[in-house]
Amino acid sequence: xxxxxxxxxxxxxxxxxxxxxxxxxxxxxxxxxxxxxxxxxxxxxxxxxxxxxxxxxxxxxxxxxxxxxxxxxxxxxxxxxxxxxxxxxxxxxxxxxxxxxxxxxxxxxxxxxxxxxxxxxxxxxxxxxxxxxxxxxxxxxxxxxxxxxxxxxxxxxxxxxxxxxxxxxxxxxxxxxxxxxxxxxxxxxxxxxxxxxxxxxxxxxxxxxxxxxxxxxxxxxxxxx
Amino acid sequence: xxxxxxxxxxxxxxxxxxxxxxxxxxxxxxxxxxxxxxxxxxxxxxxxxxxxxxxxxxxxxxxxxxxxxxxxxxxxxxxxxxxxxxxxxxxxxxxxxxxxxxxxxxxxxxxxxxxxxxxxxxxxxxxxxxxxxxxxxxxxxxxxxxxxxxxxxxxxxxxxxxxxxxxxxxxxxxxxxxxxxxxxxxxxxxxxxxxxxxxxxxxxxxxxxxxxxxxxxxxxxxxxx
DNA sequence: TGTGGATAAAAAATCGATTATCGTGTCTAG
DNA sequence: CTAGACACGATAATCGATTTTTTATCCACA
Numbered sequence: 001x002x003x004x005x006x007x008x009x010x011x012x013x014x015x016x017x018x019x020x021x022x023x024x025x026x027x028x029x030x031x032x033x034x035x036x037x038x039x040x041x042x043x044x045x046x047x048x049x050x051x052x053x054x055x056x057x058x059x060x061x062x063x064x065x066x067x068x069x070x071x072x073x074x075x076x077x078x079x080x081x082x083x084x085x086x087x088x089x090x091x092x093x094x095x096x097x098x099x100x101x102x103x104x105x106x107x108x109x110x111x112x113x114x115x116x117x118x119x120x121x122x123x124x125x126x127x128x129x130x131x132x133x134x135x136x137x138x139x140x141x142x143x144x145x146x147x148x149x150x151x152x153x154x155x156x157x158x159x160x161x162x163x164x165x166x167x168x169x170x171x172x173x174x175x176x177x178x179x180x181x182x183x184x185x186x187x188x189x190x191x192x193x194x195x196x197x198x199x200x201x202x203x204x205x206x207x208x209x210x211x212x213x214x215x216x217x218x219x220x221x222x223x224x225x
Numbered sequence: 226x227x228x229x230x231x232x233x234x235x236x237x238x239x240x241x242x243x244x245x246x247x248x249x250x251x252x253x254x255x256x257x258x259x260x261x262x263x264x265x266x267x268x269x270x271x272x273x274x275x276x277x278x279x280x281x282x283x284x285x286x287x288x289x290x291x292x293x294x295x296x297x298x299x300x301x302x303x304x305x306x307x308x309x310x311x312x313x314x315x316x317x318x319x320x321x322x323x324x325x326x327x328x329x330x331x332x333x334x335x336x337x338x339x340x341x342x343x344x345x346x347x348x349x350x351x352x353x354x355x356x357x358x359x360x361x362x363x364x365x366x367x368x369x370x371x372x373x374x375x376x377x378x379x380x381x382x383x384x385x386x387x388x389x390x391x392x393x394x395x396x397x398x399x400x401x402x403x404x405x406x407x408x409x410x411x412x413x414x415x416x417x418x419x420x421x422x423x424x425x426x427x428x429x430x431x432x433x434x435x436x437x438x439x440x441x442x443x444x445x446x447x448x449x450x
Numbered sequence: 451t452g453t454g455g456a457t458a459a460a461a462a463a464t465c466g467a468t469t470a471t472c473g474t475g476t477c478t479a480g
Numbered sequence: 481c482t483a484g485a486c487a488c489g490a491t492a493a494t495c496g497a498t499t500t501t502t503t504a505t506c507c508a509c510a
Contacts, residue, residue, distance in 0.1 A: 009471090011293045011493065013281075037462075049274065049494050052463085053281045056238075060285035062379075068234045069501055071462060081375070088376045091320065150306075151313045151387075154287075155380050162376075234501090236463065262492075274464050277493085294471060296492060 013050035017057055020044075024063045024074065025164045026130070035064065035072040062158060063165075077166060079220045085162045086211040092159065093207065094200045096144035096152050101196045104146040109192055115142040116188045120181070133168070139184065143191065166214040176213055180206065238275035242282055245269075249288045249299065250389045251355070260289065260297040287383060288390075302391060304445045310387045311436040317384065318432065319425045321369035321377050326421045329371040334417055340367040341413045345406070358393070364409065368416065391439035401438055405431065 020040075023029065041051055059066035065073045075081075100108070119135045122128070137160065144156060183206045190199040245265075248254065266276055284291035290298045300306075325333070344360045347353070362385065369381060408431045415424035 009293045013493075014293055038460095047493095047495055049277075052274075053278060053493095056278045056281045057285040060282040068236045068239055069462065070503095084374050084376050088374060088380075095316065149309050149313060151309050151384065155313075159376065238463075272463095272465055278463090294492065295473095 011050070012046055013053045016044055016046050016050055017054035020054055020058060021061075021063060021161070024058065025161050025168070026133075027165060027169050029074045031074055031165075032076040033074045035074065037071060061161075063161060075165075077169065077220060079215075082163075082166050082211070082214060082220060085159055085166075086207060086214070089156070089159045089163055090204050090207045092152060092156050093140075093144060094203050096147035096149070096156060097191075097203050098196045098200050099147040099149070099152075100144045101191055101194055101199055103148050104191070108142075108146050111142050111145075112139075112188055112191055115139040116184055119184060133164070143187065163210070163214065166220075167210060170213050170216045173213055173216065176209060180209055180213075183209075236275065237271055238278045241269055241271050241275055242279035245279055245283060246286075246288060246386070249283065250386050250393070251358075252390060252394050254299045256299055256390075257301040258299045260299065262296060287387065300390075302394065302445060304440075307388075307391050307436070307439060307445060310384055310391075311432060311439070314381070314384045314388055315429050315432045317377060317381050318365075318369060319428050321372035321374070321381060322416075322428050323421045323425050324372040324374070324377075325369045326416055326419055326424055328373050329416070333367075333371050336367050336370075337364075337413055337416055340364040341409055344409060358389070368412065388435070388439065391445075392435060395438050395441045398438055398441065401434060405434055405438075408434075 029035075035055065037048070037051065037055070040046075041048060044051070055064060055072050056066070058064045059072060063075070065075050067073065104112075115135070115138055119132075119139045122132045122135050124132065140160070141153075141157070144153065147153065183202060187199060187202055187206070190202060254260075260280065262273070262276065262280070265271075266273060269276070280289060280297050281291070283289040284297060288300070290300050292298065329337075340360070340363055344357075344364045347357045347360050349357065365385070366378075366382070369378065372378065408427060412424060412427055412431070415427060
C-alpha cells in the first residue's frame with residue numbers, strides 16, 4: 001500500500017498512526033492476531049521508531065492491546081465488549097445529541113443538512129464503501145458537534161471506532177440498511193425542529209439497530225461462548 | 226529522582242509512563258510548559274526511545290498535547306476545560322455509581338467498607354499527601370467498580386486524572402475538606418443501603434464541591450479570561 | 451512417554467548516531 | 481526603515497544496530 005510521502009507538517013509517526021487506525025477499524029487485521037512489527041514495517045514502508053510510536057498511541061486509544069515484553073495484539077471481538085460499547089454509545093450519543101439540539105445554531109443546521117445530503121447521495125458501490133463510511137462518520141459527528149463538551153465528543157469518537165470494528169465485519173442487511181438510512185433523514189428533521197426528546201429516542205433506536213447489524217458479523221450471534 | 230529498577234515484566238517504557246503520568250497529574254510540571262525531551266531523558270535517566278513512546282501514550286491519553294514537528298506540551302489549565310471535565314465526571318460517575326449499586330455483591334460491600342476505612346485512617350501529614358491521594362482514588366474506583374462497563378470505568382479514570390491536575394494545584398480548604406470526607410462516609414452508607422437515588426445525588430454534590438475546590442487553585446476562579 | 455532444562459531462533463525493547471525541521475537573528479534589496 | 485531571504489544553532493524525528501526477553505526446539509533422564 002503506497003503511503004503519500006511528503007505533505008506539510010506531517011510526521012511519519014502520525015501518518016502511520018492514521019493509516020493503522022483506519023485499517024484496524026476497517027477490520028483489515030485478524031481479531032486477536034498478534035501484530036508482527038517487522039512485517040508492518042515492511043508492509044507500510046516505515047522505520048521502527050515511528051511505527052512503534054504509532055502502535056503505542058493506538059494502544060492508549062484502545063485499538064490495540066499492549067503487553068509488556070511481548071508486543072501488541074489486535075483485541076478480540078467479544079460479545080460482552082460489543083454490548084458495552086453499544087450501551088455506552090447509546091448513553092453518550094443521546095446525551096450529546098440532546099445538548100447539541102439545545103446549543104446548535106443556524107450554521108449547525110446547515111452543516112447537518114449538508115452532511116446528511118452528502119451521505120444520502122453517496123455512491124453505494126462496494127468499492128466505495130470507505131467513502132461512504134467517511135461520510136457516515138462525519139454525519140454523526142456533525143450532529144453532536146455543538147454539544148458543548150470536548151470530552152464527550154472524544155469519548156463518542158473512541159466508541160465509534162470500537163463499534164465500527166464490529167459493524168464493518170458484519171454482512172449487509174439491506175432491509176435494516178434502509179431503515180437506518182431513513183432514520184438519518186428523520187434525525188435531521190427532528191434536530192432542525194429542535195425536538196430533543198424525539199431525537200434522543202430515535203438515536204437510541206438507531207444505535208440499537210446498528211447493534212443488531214454489528215452482532216450479525218464475526219459469529220458473535222452464535223452461542224460460542 | 227531515582228526510579229526503582231524493578232525486575233519482572235516491566236519495560237522502561239511503561240515504567241517511565243507511570244512515573245510521568247503521576248507527575249503530570251500531581252502538577253509537577255508547569256501547565257502550558259513545553260516538554261524538553263532531552264531534559265526529561267537526563268532527569269529520569271532513560272533512553273530516548275522508551276521516553277518518546279511514553280510521551281506518545283500520554284498524549285493519546287490526554288495528559289499531553291502533541292504537535293507535529295514541535296514535540297509535546299503540558300496542557301494549559303483552563304476554566305472551560307475544568308467545567309467540561311467536572312460536568313462529565315458528574316454524568317459518568319453518577320451513572321456508574323447507580324449501576325454499581327444495582328450489580329454490586331457482598332464482596333463489593335466489603336471492599337467499599339475497607340477502602341473507606343483505609344481512607345479515613347490515612348495519615349494527613351503534608352508529606353504523605355501522595356499516599357492519601359492513592360487511597361482516595363482507590364476508594365472512588367472501588368465504589369463504581371461493579372458498574373458493569375469497562376469503558377465507563379476507563380472514561381471515569383481518565384476524567385479523574387484530568388480533574389486532579391486542577392484539584393492538586395488548589396489550596397486546601399479545611400472546611401470543605403471536612404464536608405467532602407464526611408460525604409465519603411455517607412456514600413458508603415447509601416451504597417450499602419442500596420439507595421441508588423440518594424447515592425447518585427450525593428455523588429453529584431460531592432463532585433460539585435470538589436469542583437469548587439479545584440477552581441480555587443491556578444487562578445481560574447478570577448475573571449482572568 | 452513425559453518432564454525438565456539447556457540452547458537456539460525470533461521478536462521486542464532500547465541505544466547511539468544521523469537526518470530533518472523549526473525558530474531566531476542577521477543581512478540585504480527595495 | 482522594512483519585508484523577505486538566508487544561515488545557523490537547537491530540537492524533534494527517524495534510522496540502523498545492539499541488547500534483552502520470550503518462544504520454540506531438542507535432548508537427557510526418570
